[in-house]
Amino acid sequence: MTLVGKTALLAALFASTALTPAFADSFNRIATFHVVDNLPADADPKVPTVSEIITATEDGMTLVYTDSPGERIGLIDITDPKAPKAAGTAALGDEPTSTVVIKGKALVGVVTSETKAAPAGHIAVVDLASKKVEQSCDLGGQPDSVVLSPDKTFLAVVIENERDEEVNEGAIPQLPGGNLTVFQLKDGVFDCTTKRVVDLTGLAAIAPEDPEPEYVDINAKNEAVVTLQENNHIALVDLASGKVTAHFSAGTVDLKNIDTKKDKVISLTGSMDGVAREPDTVQWVDNDRFVTANEGDWKGGSRGFTIFNKDGTVDYDSGTQLEYLTVRLGHYPEGRNKKGNEPEGAEVATFGSDRIIFVASERASLVGVYKDAGAGKEPTYLQALPGGIGPEGTLALPARDLFVTAAENDLREDGLIGSVVTLYQRSADAPAYPTIVSADSDDGLPIAWAALSGAAADPKTPGKIYEVSDSAFAEAQIFTIDANAKPAVITSALTVTKDGAPAKLLDLEGIAVASDGGFWLASEGNPEREKDPTENHLIKVAADGSIEQQIALPKELAAQAVRFGFEGVAVTGSGADETVWLAVQREWKNDPKGFVKLLAYKPADQAWGQVHYPLDKAEKGWVGLSEVTAAKDGLVFIERDNQVGRDAKIKQLTFVPLKGVMPVALDATDVPVVTKTVVRDLLPELRVPGGYVLDKVESFAIDAAGEAFVITDNDGVDDHSGETQFIRLSKPVL
Numbered sequence: 001m002t003l004v005g006k007t008a009l010l011a012a013l014f015a016s017t018a019l020t021p022a023f024a025d026s027f028n029r030i031a032t033f034h035v036v037d038n039l040p041a042d043a044d045p046k047v048p049t050v051s052e053i054i055t056a057t058e059d060g061m062t063l064v065y066t067d068s069p070g071e072r073i074g075l076i077d078i079t080d081p082k083a084p085k086a087a088g089t090a091a092l093g094d095e096p097t098s099t100v101v102i103k104g105k106a107l108v109g110v111v112t113s114e115t116k117a118a119p120a121g122h123i124a125v126v127d128l129a130s131k132k133v134e135q136s137c138d139l140g141g142q143p144d145s146v147v148l149s150p151d152k153t154f155l156a157v158v159i160e161n162e163r164d165e166e167v168n169e170g171a172i173p174q175l176p177g178g179n180l181t182v183f184q185l186k187d188g189v190f191d192c193t194t195k196r197v198v199d200l201t202g203l204a205a206i207a208p209e210d211p212e213p214e215y216v217d218i219n220a221k222n223e224a225v226v227t228l229q230e231n232n233h234i235a236l237v238d239l240a241s242g243k244v245t246a247h248f249s250a251g252t253v254d255l256k257n258i259d260t261k262k263d264k265v266i267s268l269t270g271s272m273d274g275v276a277r278e279p280d281t282v283q284w285v286d287n288d289r290f291v292t293a294n295e296g297d298w299k300g301g302s303r304g305f306t307i308f309n310k311d312g313t314v315d316y317d318s319g320t321q322l323e324y325l326t327v328r329l330g331h332y333p334e335g336r337n338k339k340g341n342e343p344e345g346a347e348v349a350t351f352g353s354d355r356i357i358f359v360a361s362e363r364a365s366l367v368g369v370y371k372d373a374g375a376g377k378e379p380t381y382l383q384a385l386p387g388g389i390g391p392e393g394t395l396a397l398p399a400r401d402l403f404v405t406a407a408e409n410d411l412r413e414d415g416l417i418g419s420v421v422t423l424y425q426r427s428a429d430a431p432a433y434p435t436i437v438s439a440d441s442d443d444g445l446p447i448a449w450a451a452l453s454g455a456a457a458d459p460k461t462p463g464k465i466y467e468v469s470d471s472a473f474a475e476a477q478i479f480t481i482d483a484n485a486k487p488a489v490i491t492s493a494l495t496v497t498k499d500g501a502p503a504k505l506l507d508l509e510g511i512a513v514a515s516d517g518g519f520w521l522a523s524e525g526n527p528e529r530e531k532d533p534t535e536n537h538l539i540k541v542a543a544d545g546s547i548e549q550q551i552a553l554p555k556e557l558a559a560q561a562v563r564f565g566f567e568g569v570a571v572t573g574s575g576a577d578e579t580v581w582l583a584v585q586r587e588w589k590n591d592p593k594g595f596v597k598l599l600a601y602k603p604a605d606q607a608w609g610q611v612h613y614p615l616d617k618a619e620k621g622w623v624g625l626s627e628v629t630a631a632k633d634g635l636v637f638i639e640r641d642n643q644v645g646r647d648a649k650i651k652q653l654t655f656v657p658l659k660g661v662m663p664v665a666l667d668a669t670d671v672p673v674v675t676k677t678v679v680r681d682l683l684p685e686l687r688v689p690g691g692y693v694l695d696k697v698e699s700f701a702i703d704a705a706g707e708a709f710v711i712t713d714n715d716g717v718d719d720h721s722g723e724t725q726f727i728r729l730s731k732p733v734l
Helices: 006-017 321-328 683-687
Strands: 026-034 054-056 062-067 072-077 085-091 095-102 105-111 121-127 132-138 143-148 154-159 179-186 196-199 213-218 223-228 233-238 243-249 252-258 270-276 282-284 289-293 305-309 314-317 343-351 354-361 366-371 380-386 391-397 402-407 420-427 436-438 452-457 464-469 477-482 488-495 508-513 519-523 537-541 547-552 566-572 579-584 595-602 607-614 623-631 634-641 651-657 677-681 697-702 708-712 726-729
Touching (some): 026 380, 054 391, 054 402, 062 391, 072 095, 121 154, 143 213, 179 213, 179 223, 213 282, 223 282, 321 366, 321 380, 354 391, 452 623, 464 508, 508 579, 537 566, 595 623, 651 683, 683 726
Parallel strands (some): 566 623
Antiparallel strands (some): 026 420, 054 062, 105 121, 154 179, 179 196, 213 223, 223 233, 233 243, 252 270, 343 354, 366 380, 402 420, 452 464, 477 488, 508 519, 537 547, 579 595, 623 634, 634 651, 708 726
16 A cells, blocks of 8 residues: 655645646636526525536537426536526436436436335436426435446446434344346436346345445446445446446555544644545546545544555555645535545546546545656646535546635525535646645644634734634634735644643734734624623733733723624834724624724723724624724724625725724723725626635735735634635735
8 A cells, every 4th residue: 555655745745836836737726606696587596506416518518417306407508618608407207316417318327216215216317408208217225426437338326225313323134135237228218128137146245135336437438436335335336237347445555643532723733543434436547456545434534545456455555645635725624523524526537638636626626737647656746726615526627727626504594605516627837725824833843724714914024924713713813814824824824822721712813923922812702602602801821822911802892792792903102102903803792883892902001992983884694893903193904794606795894093093991982983995896806716605705915015814714614615815915015
């Protein structure tokens, strides 16, 4: 077995994410299609609609995806891949799971099961021109993966008959077992009468009577490889004869230095031995090797991918490489520690002279891109692609230099983004993503990070930025960033401590550099929280992160607070005139609607004052402040709405001059209102990456050379794509 060593990983990773790419051509996102745009006219737009498994017509001009909750397939016109267009849907009446297209017909696996104990389904033949179902072929079970052979003479259908996780705690066996069902096609025409069932029972050591086939792929020799996920087994089938020609266990791995506790801390100190791979997607790399995405589903999930030889030997295993990639790029889903990043999807295709392997992590919402180096050799890591929330389907269209992901999560009900289809194009341009990565810590492992929520620039060193993480994590941290690198690099992480231990119940939303080399931090309170309610605190820490002062608001003001509290801190003046400014995100109880507090604290006499900041009016949702930064003669704020994607209307920098601003006492009835000027609309910058507009623009800093940076907060990869955009703003900013 070949495992990626640390040195090789870092060399490959930084070769491809620094100024020198690892190969001549890169994939970059060129368009994002919102699946809700393809709803039928009579559909309720509030009902979830998703893209799950995705394929294309033979000319590569139309994408076809399955929409399980909508009980339909959808079409997207990508004649111009940079401007995908809704092309309608075809109703199926039941749940589609997978589809392929041949000669203008979509062959769709459709589940009609009333219960999991009585699985049922059929193949629906849909004419894409009329969008009508022309034929239905009973499968006698629940279909999952549907694949065409390269020569278009066979259709292979995985009949999963999936287990019910509510029965016996999801343990197998749970009969009836699944199988592989095969059809022959003549001149590209589906014929139900050619149906042949390949028995997969009696193969696996785990529940041999209940095979749980998950995915199938076919090579140029018409050999099918089938993953039996919960059985942790793999079978090879000769489609011409319908015979199983080989089968073997998918094996286990020992994982060291991984995060194993769901404690809101990414700590690469745990280990898991004998972890079953339990592969999901499988794809032939060539006629003798195939790659599996080892998601796990019952007891396993090895957090990586494996290339197998046909005889069952392991040609390559990624070990912790993919796991560390998600950590390094801020995409690690800490709340999923049983299976980590959960690689689920895979695709293999030849672009030019390069055979490319794509591995999609469902929970990290990231696609790792690798170049196959041939049998017995380690694949070369090339780059990573952001893939919406939960990329399920992957599709390569090498004839058009395109790659596509289908993200199945529709979170619109919660005010978040819906399901999207993302298009990437291969070109000579350098990779645009990631925009920020982490270096190694002293233990040789990647610095773990996410949820960047407030920034400050070092006053002396150009390109040196400090960032804080928020309550997505149990331990508050201060990161140092080298913004001169491209992508920017997190070079160190400092834990905020109290009495020698990590400080508890902090929600850092702002940071400013103190005159003594330490930091001022703003911790947002949540007095409305039922368990462990917190207060807004101004915190002074030493250069080593230890708390020197934790300053609470006066009680009469704290009583006015709601859960939208401190969202930034900045320092102006010096000596007796030094003032620490704190931005409050939204109106508190005693604020007039549309006005939020700017609090001024003078360390010299510990006096508090206030002024009001006028917010723009929201078209939808709310508008508030997310950051405050000191600039010449005044303060710069991030003012934003809480909307995402096309609903986002206000993401802007504003400037407030401080000349003549006189904060009043906290009990004053007449609070002065500052004058603001919008100096930068950030929406154009947020649209440049080609994805959907990210909601939380949370950080802004101006470095010692006058360069300005905006950074987004990825919410710790919780109901989020994990994408962080570290944006260098063009001048002038103010």
